[in-house]
Amino acid sequence: MPDTPPRDRPPGTFKVGSIAGSDVLVTSSWFLVAGLIAVIVAPAAESVQPGIGVWKYVAGLAFAIILYLSILIHEASHALVARRYGFPVSSITLHFLGGMTAIEGEARRPRQEFFIAVVGPLSSIAVGLVALAVRGFIPEGLLLMAVDGLAGANLLVGVLNLVPGLPLDGGRVLKSLVWGATGSVHRGTIVAGWVGRVAAVAAMGWPFAQQALFGQEPDVLDFVLAFVVAAFLWSGASASLAGARIRGRMAHLVARDLARRTLAVPDDLPLAEAVRRAQDASAGSIVTVTGSGVPVGIVSEAAVAATPEDRRPWLAVSTVARTLDDGLRLPVAIGGEDLVRALSATPAAEYLLLEPDGSIYGVLVTADVDRAFRESAD
Numbered sequence: 596m597p598d599t600p601p602r603d604r605p606p607g608t609f610k611v612g613s614i615a616g617s618d619v620l621v622t623s624s625w626f627l628v629a630g631l632i633a634v635i636v637a638p639a640a641e642s643v644q645p646g647i648g649v650w651k652y653v654a655g656l657a658f659a660i661i662l663y664l665s666i667l668i669h670e671a672s673h674a675l676v677a678r679r680y681g682f683p684v685s686s687i688t689l690h691f692l693g694g695m696t697a698i699e700g701e702a703r704r705p706r707q708e709f710f711i712a713v714v715g716p717l718s719s720i721a722v723g724l725v726a727l728a729v730r731g732f733i734p735e736g737l738l739l740m741a742v743d744g745l746a747g748a749n750l751l752v753g754v755l756n757l758v759p760g761l762p763l764d765g766g767r768v769l770k771s772l773v774w775g776a777t778g779s780v781h782r783g784t785i786v787a788g789w790v791g792r793v794a795a796v797a798a799m800g801w802p803f804a805q806q807a808l809f810g811q812e813p814d815v816l817d818f819v820l821a822f823v824v825a826a827f828l829w830s831g832a833s834a835s836l837a838g839a840r841i842r843g844r845m846a847h848l849v850a851r852d853l854a855r856r857t858l859a860v861p862d863d864l865p866l867a868e869a870v871r872r873a874q875d876a877s878a879g880s881i882v883t884v885t886g887s888g889v890p891v892g893i894v895s896e897a898a899v900a901a902t903p904e905d906r907r908p909w910l911a912v913s914t915v916a917r918t919l920d921d922g923l924r925l926p927v928a929i930g931g932e933d934l935v936r937a938l939s940a941t942p943a944a945e946y947l948l949l950e951p952d953g954s955i956y957g958v959l960v961t962a963d964v965d966r967a968f969r970e971s972a973d
């Protein structure tokens with residue numbers, strides 16, 4: 596009997612293990628890059644250890660695996676700090692540009708964001724420094740080459756990740772600092788997102804800067820690499836900015852402001868009579884109640900529209916009402932992201948809005964929320 600249901604894995608990924616309950620996944624693109632690293636490293640391995648023949652590729656592949664194990668340390672440090680703050684971590688994915696830790700939920704305070712982000716680059720720098728410290732004790736050979744490579748790669752990854760633009764860790768650090776200083780997570784994301792775009796442009800210009808600074812003629816690989824990194828940074832920064840804009844617009848959605856006046860009717864009332872009374876009362880919605888006044892259903896506007904006029908006197912209003920399950924009752928004070936989350940948790944056309952004392956305030960119509968959201972874009 597399976598005790599835990601298999602988790603959904605993104606397509607094209609393979610599970611290679613787990614760390615403290617989080618799956619460690621590897622994307623198929625990673626295998627390509629591991630092979631590429633092996634081919635690039637192989638000649639250096641042969642020059643260090645002449646006569647190893649095809650084993651140079653095995654040495655190259657081993658180096659690629661060691662390199663990604665150090666990236667796993669970086670990602671695991673994010674995961675551990677996130678867990679300490681109570682956020683579940685479903686998976687750590689290694690891909691061709693490094694790694695990604697899937698943390699569920701968003702930091703609630705700037706200091707949580709700060710520590711979850713900053714620990715990654717600091718771990719990489721620590722791995723790099725440890726590698727530098729032990730290299731003096733290692734004799735010339737393949738192992739020393741691997742340790743040197745590990746030191747260089749981790750120091751580079753650590754320092755570059757501290758560049759303060761999203762989607763890099765340094766961008767999240769900057770976001771948390773602006774958030775802490777201004778009290779606005781929105782402003783923090785906007786600032787760090789724009790710095791991320793500037794970093795993307797700077798990455799694109801790197802081959803030219805290399806030429807100007809060091810007189811080194813850039814080759815095709817330099818341009819391809821600069822383009823890949825710039826595209827990664829630009830798309831990540833843009834996604835953060837777009838997310839911030841949508842969140843900003845969501846913040847203006849307040850259920851109370853969007854509520855329709857509602858009319859409570861007995862659930863055995865004929866539909867035609869219920870509609871007539873609602874029109875007389877200028878109510879934009881109808882809620883059905885029991886004899887003792889307890890709300891039991893919300894009349895579906897779509898179901899009423901689909902019922903021919905001549906049938907309405909013969910149908911009870913309850914036949915076009917949706918039963919009020921828990922997800923269809925919302926507190927009238929709900930708004931912003933909480934509101935959007937509640938609507939997506941229980942998709943429906945209409946929701947009942949209740950005052951804190953349990954009395955009926957009105958009805959929230961999903962179409963009204965959508966319209967308000969669209970209009971807030973202008």
Ligand SMILES: [Zn+2]
Pocket residue numbers: 669670673715716756764
């Ligand atoms: Zn990181």
